[in-house]
Structures are given as C-alpha cells and as structure tokens.
Amino acid sequence: MFRRLKFSRDQLSYASDLLKKNFIYSLQLESNSDADKWNQKRGQGVFTVSFLYKQAIPRPFSIRLAKSQDEPHIMHFIRENFYEEEPLIKSLNINKSVANPCLEEYLCNHLKAGFTLLAVEEKDNRIVGISVNQRNCAWDGDRLQEQADRVQCDPLRKLFYIWSIVSKEPRLHQKFKTPCIFEIAILATAREAQRQGIGYQLTVHSLRLARDLGFDVARMDCTNEYSSRLAQRAGMECMWSVPYKHLVDCDKKPVVKPDNPHTHIRVHATQLKRA
Numbered sequence: 167m168f169r170r171l172k173f174s175r176d177q178l179s180y181a182s183d184l185l186k187k188n189f190i191y192s193l194q195l196e197s198n199s200d201a202d203k204w205n206q207k208r209g210q211g212v213f214t215v216s217f218l219y220k221q222a223i224p225r226p227f228s229i230r231l232a233k234s235q236d237e238p239h240i241m242h243f244i245r246e247n248f249y250e251e252e253p254l255i256k257s258l259n260i261n262k263s264v265a266n267p268c269l270e271e272y273l274c275n276h277l278k279a280g281f282t283l284l285a286v287e288e289k290d291n292r293i294v295g296i297s298v299n300q301r302n303c304a305w306d307g308d309r310l311q312e313q314a315d316r317v318q319c320d321p322l323r324k325l326f327y328i329w330s331i332v333s334k335e336p337r338l339h340q341k342f343k344t345p346c347i348f349e350i351a352i353l354a355t356a357r358e359a360q361r362q363g364i365g366y367q368l369t370v371h372s373l374r375l376a377r378d379l380g381f382d383v384a385r386m387d388c389t390n391e392y393s394s395r396l397a398q399r400a401g402m403e404c405m406w407s408v409p410y411k412h413l414v415d416c417d418k419k420p421v422v423k424p425d426n427p428h429t430h431i432r433v434h435a436t437q438l439k440r441a
C-alpha cells in the first residue's frame with residue numbers, strides 16, 4: 167500500500183529522518199503561558215512545546231513515536247482504557263474477555279504502520295495516552311466488511327460492519343482525489359489523565375506527523391462526542407455523520423445504543439498544508 171503514496175524525494179528523506187531519529191515532542195510546564203499559544207522549535211528531529219493548561223497537569227509528559235518494543239504496553243493500554251471507555255465498544259459489550267485474537271490482530275496491524283504516537287509521563291515513563299495512526303486506503307472498507315463476514319462473535323461482527331460503513335460511506339478518497347489518507351484510528355487517554363489536554367496534543371502532533379510524512383489529507387473517525395470535539399478543535403471539518411439510531415439490523419432495531427451524549431458517529435477530515 168505504501169508504494170501508492172506519492173512523495174517527493176525530499177519528503178521521503180525528511181520523513182525517513184524523523185522516523186529513524188524517533189523524534190520527541192516534549193511538553194513542559196511554563197508559567198504565564200497560554201494553552202492555545204505554543205512555540206515550536208525544530209532541530210535534530212526534536213520539537214519542544216511549552217504550555218500551561220487551565221487545569222493543572224500533575225506531571226510533565228512527552229509525546230514520541232512508538233517503538234517496536236512498546237507494542238505489548240500499547241496493547242495493554244488499549245485493553246485497559248480503549249475497551250473500557252470507548253462508547254461504541256462498551257455498547258457492544260466488547261471487553262478484554264470478548265476481544266478475541268481477531269480484533270487483537272487487527273489492532274496490532276495498525277501499529278505496524280509505524281505512525282503511532284505515545285504520550286508518556288517523563289517521571290516514570292508511564293503511557294498516559296496513545297494515538298494509533300495508519301494509512302487509510304480506498305479499499306479498507308471492503309476489507310473490514312470481509313473481516314466481519316469471517317468473525318463468529320456477534321458483537322465483533324457488528325463492530326467490523328460499523329467500521330466498514332464509516333470507512334466507505336464518506337467517500338473521502340474520491341472527494342480529495344487521493345488513494346491513501348492518514349488516519350487517526352485510535353485516540354485514547356488513561357482514565358486518571360483525562361481532561362489535561364493530552365488527547366488534543368496527540369491529535370495536533372498526529373496531524374503534524376501526517377504532513378511531514380507527505381500525506382495530503384488526514385481523517386479521524388469519531389465514534390464518541392468527545393473525540394469529535396477534539397477533532398473540530400484541531401481544525402478538522404466534519405465531512406460525514408450518522409446517528410447511532412440509524413444503524414439498524416434486519417428487524418429495523420438499533421444495533422448499538424451508546425449512552426448520551428454519544429448520539430452520532432462523525433468523520434472529520436482536513437487537507438494538510440505544507441510547512
């Protein structure tokens with residue numbers, strides 16, 4: 167799939183340097199600074215951002231590219247936080263015991279793209295947030311539907327079918343005339359670290375990574391209200407939405423009923439401007 171992306175030689179070289187150096191976004195507290203005004207310093211593949219949020223941040227954290235040795239820790243984080251907190255997953259009663267190897271393998275394949283970002287507490291190197299990023303191609307919706315047809319577990323079948331609809335229906339590849347799009351596939355924050363700006367910073371840095379890698383478009387499929395607000399705050403436009411109550415089975419009954427305020431699935435996207 168990667169060969170279908172059209173990068174210039176300079177873009178490929180710069181992206182390769184970033185990935186090889188495993189660049190770090192270091193987020194440090196600084197008094198009397200504005201949460202929405204932050205200074206970027208580029209050098210040696212390292213970006214430093216200083217800010218102070220209105221809510222107190224217990225300890226500074228850094229954002230970096232995930233390494234191969236991080237995979238077990240990322241999967242543990244997903245099991246403990248994403249499965250337990252994501253409204254769509256919860257509504258389907260998918261938890262650590264239900265998430266069979268099929269779903270685990272699907273999520274692990276996201277990590278192989280090498281675009282995942284981690285928010286890590288600087289003091290004890292504990293993961294407090296993740297942004298699992300991947301390249302989304304025009305045929306991914308069909309593959310998700312094929313995956314759904316093979317799954318025996320009913321909740322997982324419904325999940326893959328919903329994901330296939332959300333991947334295909336917005337027709338972003340046709341709208342933006344590109345075969346591959348950068349996708350923020352999973353955005354999750356540790357329960358004890360929520361409402362501290364970690365999700366927003368992961369979103370912003372994922373978009374910057376996408377631009378540096380040479381992507382023209384980025385998307386974020388938001389299955390909950392909070393991630394939709396984050397995407398909008400980061401400058402991503404809502405391109406498509408569907409109420410959960412419109413996702414029905416053959417008996418015209420809703421497939422999922424997430425708790426309020428999670429009433430819609432929204433797909434946000436943005437064209438990435440070159441620096």
